[in-house]
Amino acid sequence: MLAFTLRRAVQAIGVMFAVGIIAFSMFRFAGDPVNQIVSIDTSAAERAIVRKSLGLDDPVPVQFVRYFADAAQFKFGVSYQFRQPVSALLSERMPATLELAICATVFAMVFGILMGVYSALKRDTVLAKLFQAVSLIGISLPTFLIGILLIYLFAVTLGWLPSFGRGEVVKLGWWTTGLLTLSGLKALIMPSITLGLFQMTLIMRLVRAEMLEVLRTDYIRFARARGLTTRAIHFGHALKNTLIPVITVAGLQFGSVIAFSIITETVFQWPGMGLLFVQAVQNVDIPIMAAYLLMVSLIFVTINLVVDILYTVVDPRLRATVGRAA
């Protein structure tokens, strides 16, 4: 088990290394970084000084090692547009993004699983068919459109919810949270739904399909032949078997929730990492873009690792094979 975890951790470091190369090469790909720092009328001598002070005259591998070593300590350099350390900018924006992503995922999981189980067990009811239809809309409508429609309905027409921003936030150490104020909570509702709707419909369809599959298995038939209650069969035996693929998908989707929060954050002007990234793209602020790339991949890799470990907790068969392989 430990060997398994270690092996996966080494693989994760390998992936991060590869992403590091890509992030690093972005600096060169977008032209000479010195040009982006200095103004047009700077003399060549001054440029050389800047180049030297930033270590840009060192050989490329040396620069890469330095960049990677700094990045491993969460030092991503200084933003071109804000003239502030990128790590400070990111850590200031991260709570907003994580809070939004977690709320969206919880929303997606809770409603996705509930609706999925319901539409599997009561397949022929009107409500189940309605869920199916709605899920089709959820899967096919683009995120920004859903966001704009929600804003139009609940912020503009009804005036119930704020159309942008995070509302009032409370500072807990370096973390800022909108969960403790009413305006913060209200501001969280629409972005969470917008961001989580796609995952919700995905999870719902997955749970429904898996549940129907599991209900056809021999062990469910045998459980019925043993006279277990319907409740025990559906929610004990069937649901647990259904949840294995759901964990994978929900876990992997959490990464994309964070990555795709760019769109939602732009629509709702949510002060998170995604909005920061969009602004960085508009201003060719490469340190932020590179750091964002690294952060998102770190989150992805970490989630993958956690999902792999979670599997073995849920499925004893995997525990055995993992133990044997190790």
Place this chain on the structure above:
Amino acid sequence: MTEPVLSVRNLQVEFASRRGTLRAIDDVSFDIAKGEVLGVVGESGAGKSVTGLAVIGLIDPPGRIAGGEIHLAGLRIDNLPPEEMRRVRGKRIGMIFQDPLTSLNPLYRVGDQIVETIRTHLNLSETAARRRAIDLLAEVGIPAPEKRIDGYPHEFSGGMRQRVVIALAICAEPELIIADEPTTALDVSVQAQIISLIKRLGRDHGTAVMLVTHDMGVIAETSDRVAVMYAGRVAEIGPVQDVVKNPLHPYAKGLMGAIPTLAGEDKRLVQIPGSMPRLSAIPRGCSFNPRCAFAFDRCRVERPEPLQRGAQAVACHLYDTVPAESAA
């Protein structure tokens, strides 16, 4: 004779399909007495398994019990409300399925599955149920049950899993066990062990057993009586020695002739020509008539009803007009 544990009368099971209603079980009747083993044989699709599922009330839509009655120790069970039927399942009727590898939920410990079943049906505490589960595992021949009870299904071999399945089926001391091809998925050496286990359990607890199989060897070894099914009907039913040694129905004769013997190795193995009709194309009259060497005009128009001949009952026109000798 006292009241039979299981009494099936004129059972009909139908499946609704796009091409109309298919009758999988047509007018099947039989009894099983306390402690008796009734073997049910037939080719695939003869309705053996469906009969078993109908008895335990697990015919799912689009299938339904379309007619007849099923009585369990006097209680009519074919029309019980679902919740009451659930209480009968597992408690008064235990069922063993064909494939032990897929019958157990892979995510739960073997012991938890047994304890869950025991506590569903018997009013026992967690610890008492666990003790009982260990006793059951010991009874079905699992070594070191106090250790194995915490194992997961994938840690057991096929034969051992079937023993666990049997322990699950008998954990509430049912009056009837339905074993649906319990040995088909197992190695031959393990088959004999499982068969003798089922036989012993039936004897020790006075449980009636309905043993569904297509293996005549298993039937001859285990059963007290045997029912030969063909195309959803009972062709012949009677004491196992009589039916095996002196089958009456032409189909039963064919089946018994198809058992290879060690003595007559020079003979070609007997086959029954043709194959069983599909449910959508059951011929008029006797469903066996297109394959029967003795068929005559009446067989093609009139369906034969079971006729008592000694201890055997046979559904064949050959025995209606003239006594048995002309059939041979």
